[in-house]
């Protein structure tokens with residue numbers, strides 16, 4: 479006798495299959511970075527919209543950036559999941575120690591040869607698996623990788639203002655329309671604040687609180703805009719940053735670090751990038767490595783490393799680009815190459831004056847709390863009201879691959895560190911709880927009322943820091959021919 483499928487059994491099997499967690503629909507991802515947002519910037523100022531993010535999503539108490547707490551190195555670790563020694567973006571400035579070439583940060587953003595070192599960032603890996611990706615001002619998004627460009631990339635102009643709130647909102651609508659109307663799967667969006675204000679005024683200045691409130695209003699705008707673009711059910715949003723900020727210690731409170739006091743820099747080094755906050759690099763002239771190391775070891779308030787003796791936990795030593803000597807200043811100390819009082823007499827690199835004016839800076843040890851930064855996320859794949867323990871920013875990469883349902887490229891992160899932020903597979907919220915969460919979300923959002931934001935918009939003329947120096951490393955490089963005496967204004 480032939481076995482016939484039992485109708486009842488068949489039905490049961492079908493029903494069970496339907497009820498099983500199916501492979502979930504692939505949601506889209508918006509990654510937003512607010513440069514230099516220290517982990518605790520939301521704790522001494524009213525931020526109703528950021529507070530809501532935790533209620534309807536997840537927040538990490540803080541996250542730890544990679545060693546080299548600097549904009550391009552850290553952003554590239556986030557988007558590649560690789561340590562700095564592997565991706566080799568070892569500075570904001572493109573440099574060549576052999577030729578003494580140094581290129582400013584914003585120009586470097588357009589130079590593929592600085593970024594393209596064999597490690598593929600998430601955009602490229604996602605594109606190679608059929609996804610559509612875009613970058614808006616995000617560091618690394620403007621380069622080609624083995625000849626491959628990000629599908630759509632908007633690069634920041636060199637004189638782009640960092641704090642124009644109207645433009646911030648336009649940029650949100652731009653990227654959301656890419657996601658909703660043009661079906662992009664992954665978009666990265668970058669804002670240059672609060673880094674700029676943190677450098678120019680210092681993290682304790684009232685203007686830092688003002689810019690954090692501007693960011694908070696922007697988050698409120700974002701949440702409404704996501705709904706307006708009908709992306710509530712299909713878009714995950716991650717909001718993070720690259721490093722924190724600390725107050726630069728100045729005279730008369732402390733003796734500033736003047737490296738030329740310990741070493742004749744011009745004589746002993748063939749290449750250096752100092753005067754760039756807490757992180758310095760230097761190439762001794764041939765045969766003088768030990769002498770340079772010994773001299774700098776006598777300087778207080780800093781640690782000097784030979785490259786091959788850099789602690790493994792920094793994940794920097796393997797870098798081919800890093801020069802043989804790396805200097806990390808103690809928190810808040812700036813590495814000055816020469817003394818300000820002798821500046822008018824001193825030519826550095828034979829052709830430039832260096833004037834360091836920052837009141838806040840970063841680049842210090844990533845174990846310092848002031849270097850820690852932020853992580854919030856919300857959307858259909860994230861838990862709600864979940865405060866996570868701290869984790870390293872390197873683990874954001876596997877999380878993003880999981881969200882996009884793509885095979886990650888080789889990386890140094892671990893999904894184990896971040897998967898607890900996600901609703902577990904099959905734990906997709908029931909329609910009922912989803913709907914109620916959404917309506918609660920909407921009413922809370924309006925309770926946090928953005929009208930205050932609207933009021934601010936008109937009066938909030940960009941508070942251009944008078945010494946806006948930010949990611950130039952806080953220094954003006956003035957060709958001598960153009961500057962008979964140096965000036966603090968550009």
Ligand SMILES: *[C@@H]1O[C@H](CO)[C@@H](O)[C@H](O)[C@H]1NC(C)=O
Pocket residue numbers: 588589590620621622625627
């Ligand atoms: C990327 O490649 C395209 C096509 O070859 C080229 O036009 C563009 O200038 C390159 N961009 C960069 C930043 O190298």
Ligand SMILES: *[C@@H]1O[C@H](CO)[C@@H](O)[C@H](O)[C@H]1NC(C)=O
Pocket residue numbers: 639642643644645648940
């Ligand atoms: C701010 O951005 C808006 C929109 O792009 C622009 O119209 C306005 O001129 C900008 N304001 C300033 C002061 O740059």
Ligand SMILES: *[C@@H]1O[C@H](CO)[C@@H](O)[C@H](O)[C@H]1NC(C)=O
Pocket residue numbers: 778779808
């Ligand atoms: C800086 O170094 C000096 C000399 O060693 C020391 O007395 C001082 O306490 C240090 N300052 C800080 C803030 O660590």
Ligand SMILES: *[C@@H]1O[C@H](CO)[C@@H](O)[C@H](O)[C@H]1NC(C)=O
Pocket residue numbers: 560561564793888889890
């Ligand atoms: C980081 O990941 C790369 C690629 O898998 C690997 O070659 C490298 O050894 C890793 N680094 C560390 C410190 O584990």
Ligand SMILES: *[C@@H]1O[C@H](CO)[C@@H](O)[C@H](O)[C@H]1NC(C)=O
Pocket residue numbers: 924925927928929
């Ligand atoms: C929010 O602001 C709008 C516009 O100013 C106002 O009309 C509305 O009453 C406010 N809503 C709440 C709940 O405060």
Ligand SMILES: [Zn+2]
Pocket residue numbers: 513514548549550673720721
């Ligand atoms: Zn930065």
